[in-house]
Amino acid sequence: xxxxxxxxxxxxxxxxxxxxxxxxxxxxxxxxxxxxxxxxxxxxxxxxxxxxxxxxxxxxxxxxxxxxxxxxxxxxxxxxxxxxxxxxxxxxxxxxxxxxxxxxxxxxxxxxxxxxxxxxxxxxxxxxxxxxxxxxxxxxxxxxxxxxxxxxxxxxxxxxxxxxxxxxxxxxxxxxxxxxxxxxxxxxxxxxxxxxxxxxxxxxxxxxxxxxxxxxxxxxxxxxxxxxxxx
Amino acid sequence: xxxxxxxxxxxxxxxxxxxxxxxxxxxxxxxxxxxxxxxxxxxxxxxxxxxxxxxxxxxxxxxxxxxxxxxxxxxxxxxxxxxxxxxxxxxxxxxxxxxxxxxxxxxxxxxxxxxxxxxxxxxxxxxxxxxxxxxxxxxxxxxxxxxxxxxxxxxxxxxxxxxxxxxxxxxxxxxxxxxxxxxxxxxxxxxxxxxxxxxxxxxxxxxxxxxxxxxxxx
Numbered sequence: 001x002x003x004x005x006x007x008x009x010x011x012x013x014x015x016x017x018x019x020x021x022x023x024x025x026x027x028x029x030x031x032x033x034x035x036x037x038x039x040x041x042x043x044x045x046x047x048x049x050x051x052x053x054x055x056x057x058x059x060x061x062x063x064x065x066x067x068x069x070x071x072x073x074x075x076x077x078x079x080x081x082x083x084x085x086x087x088x089x090x091x092x093x094x095x096x097x098x099x100x101x102x103x104x105x106x107x108x109x110x111x112x113x114x115x116x117x118x119x120x121x122x123x124x125x126x127x128x129x130x131x132x133x134x135x136x137x138x139x140x141x142x143x144x145x146x147x148x149x150x151x152x153x154x155x156x157x158x159x160x161x162x163x164x165x166x167x168x169x170x171x172x173x174x175x176x177x178x179x180x181x182x183x184x185x186x187x188x189x190x191x192x193x194x195x196x197x198x199x200x201x202x203x204x205x206x207x208x209x210x211x212x213x214x215x216x217x218x219x220x221x222x223x224x225x226x227x228x229x230x231x
Numbered sequence: 232x233x234x235x236x237x238x239x240x241x242x243x244x245x246x247x248x249x250x251x252x253x254x255x256x257x258x259x260x261x262x263x264x265x266x267x268x269x270x271x272x273x274x275x276x277x278x279x280x281x282x283x284x285x286x287x288x289x290x291x292x293x294x295x296x297x298x299x300x301x302x303x304x305x306x307x308x309x310x311x312x313x314x315x316x317x318x319x320x321x322x323x324x325x326x327x328x329x330x331x332x333x334x335x336x337x338x339x340x341x342x343x344x345x346x347x348x349x350x351x352x353x354x355x356x357x358x359x360x361x362x363x364x365x366x367x368x369x370x371x372x373x374x375x376x377x378x379x380x381x382x383x384x385x386x387x388x389x390x391x392x393x394x395x396x397x398x399x400x401x402x403x404x405x406x407x408x409x410x411x412x413x414x415x416x417x418x419x420x421x422x423x424x425x426x427x428x429x430x431x432x433x434x435x436x437x438x439x440x441x442x443x444x445x446x447x448x449x
Contacts, residue, residue, distance in 0.1 A: 055271065056271065060340055069255045113351040142255065145253050147248055152246060158239040159240040177436070181437075
């Protein structure tokens with residue numbers, strides 16, 4: 001019964017999203033969005049049991065949620081990339097030994113102990129995926145978005161990376177080499193995107209503001225803001 | 232195991248559903264569940280590989296029907312029960328069994344930052360690498376019924392060792408508590424044509440991290 005209701009709601013959400021955005025490829029549908037179901041009660045009941053048994057401290061749970069909602073996220077990775085763009089020696093360290101260069105920013109720890117930074121150039125484009133689950137460099141990018149963990153991305157990133165990139169609006173020239181990194185082990189990957197032409201005058205901070213999560217996964221390039229936009 | 236989680240190269244999964252300005256958690260329960268999963272790990276009743284394998288054990292229809300965090304709910308409950316931290320009856324009722332003792336949470340706000348730093352899977356032990364950078368290798372054609380991180384699309388395919396990452400514990404044994412079996416992990420470059428045939432561009436490649444036990448000389 002729950003499934004039927006969910007399917008109905010998913011269809012409704014899909015239709016609404018497609019109409020509102022006129023962007024069918026990026027229709028905003030999520031089967032867990034706004035759907036009240038037993039999972040809410042199940043998780044609430046689980047937490048209350050674990051607290052009653054003294055297995056978890058609810059305040060510690062608050063702290064974890066707060067950390068990932070407000071402290072750890074793609075701004076961390078963007079700071080590192082912007083610094084690599086303005087400091088060639090740092091960039092060299094970052095590419096040669098990711099973990100020690102990232103530690104200069106204080107980044108490391110869970111799901112980021114062994115991070116490799118791979119560089120995009122006019123000849124080479126890198127793309128990161130985890131076909132088996134959802135491995136992702138948490139300390140640098142936060143928790144992965146739903147699409148990164150979803151079957152469409154995980155299945156196609158390795159067999160049709162150029163098609164996947166086209167869905168993100170990125171068309172690569174035929175002679176560019178595409179390197180897909182499948183995170184099957186405890187190594188984590190971060191893409192060092194190309195610095196956009198025309199950004200020579202920008203400060204490190206202004207550069208960091210341009211660098212998106214998607215560019216550091218490899219599904220986008222970094223672009224300058226459109227003319228007239230404020231930096 | 233040859234499960235639906237191993238989906239590299241599958242067709243028919245549909246378009247990528249991109250959400251602009253996506254929140255970290257889409258509902259409060261996702262955040263609570265994520266945090267419980269992290270904090271409960273401090274009881275050291277399971278390891279990361281066992282957690283991943285628990286999700287792989289979901290029946291395929293459930294795996295696809297559930298959202299990402301819904302899979303985690305089922306996985307966490309199974310691990311809690313198997314680890315002896317709570318009984319299935321307690322989980323179903325939501326109440327501790329009468330007369331059961333109360334534990335002291337290992338993770339509190341005072342130590343949450345350090346308690347959540349996972350013990351790295353890297354192992355500081357001397358193990359000789361079986362392969363060298365630049366060497367041609369073939370991924371073994373194995374089909375273990377248990378946990379493995381060797382994706383099906385790479386099995387029996389040939390590639391080149393691109394770099395040696397050093398020594399890490401081996402998930403195929405660690406997930407089943409059969410020992411860490413530390414060994415070298417390499418980044419292996421597979422040409423896209425080797426994996427997918429002529430439909431792929433000749434210069435494109437997939438880099439896959441592989442343990443020594445997954446490889447043989449080509």
